Amino acid sequence: MNQTPQRPPEVLSDASVDELLRDTTPWLSCEECFERMDAYAEAVARGLSAHDQAMDRHLGACPACDEEARSLIELLQAD
Ligand SMILES: [Zn+2]
Known part of the structure; x- marks a missing residue:
């Protein structure tokens, strides 16, 4: 009577965890995008490098939000 051998639990390497985290980085919905747009545009207009990467993505x-962001950034830069 052979018992099915228990397989050791699979261990994720750090690299594959990184990969998973990157893959599940959520796309923002357009709604979330609009909520963050002001802060994002201000950061870009001021030339801050630490602006919102999720927004970048x-x-x-998303051309619609991109256009919105561009005009907002232009507006802020014109001040
Ligand atoms: Zn959008």
């Missing part, structure tokens, strides 16, 4: 994929 959303704007890179």
Whole structure:
């Protein structure tokens, strides 16, 4: 009577954890994007490098929000 051997639990390496975290980095919804737009535009307009990366990703994929952000940034820079 052979028992099915118990397999050791699979251990995730640090690299694959990083990979998972990166893959599950949520896209912002347009709604979330709009909520963060003011702060984002201000950071970009001031040339801060530490602006919102999730916003970068959303704007890179969403022309509507991208256009909104651009005009907001222009407006802030014009001040
Ligand atoms: Zn959007």
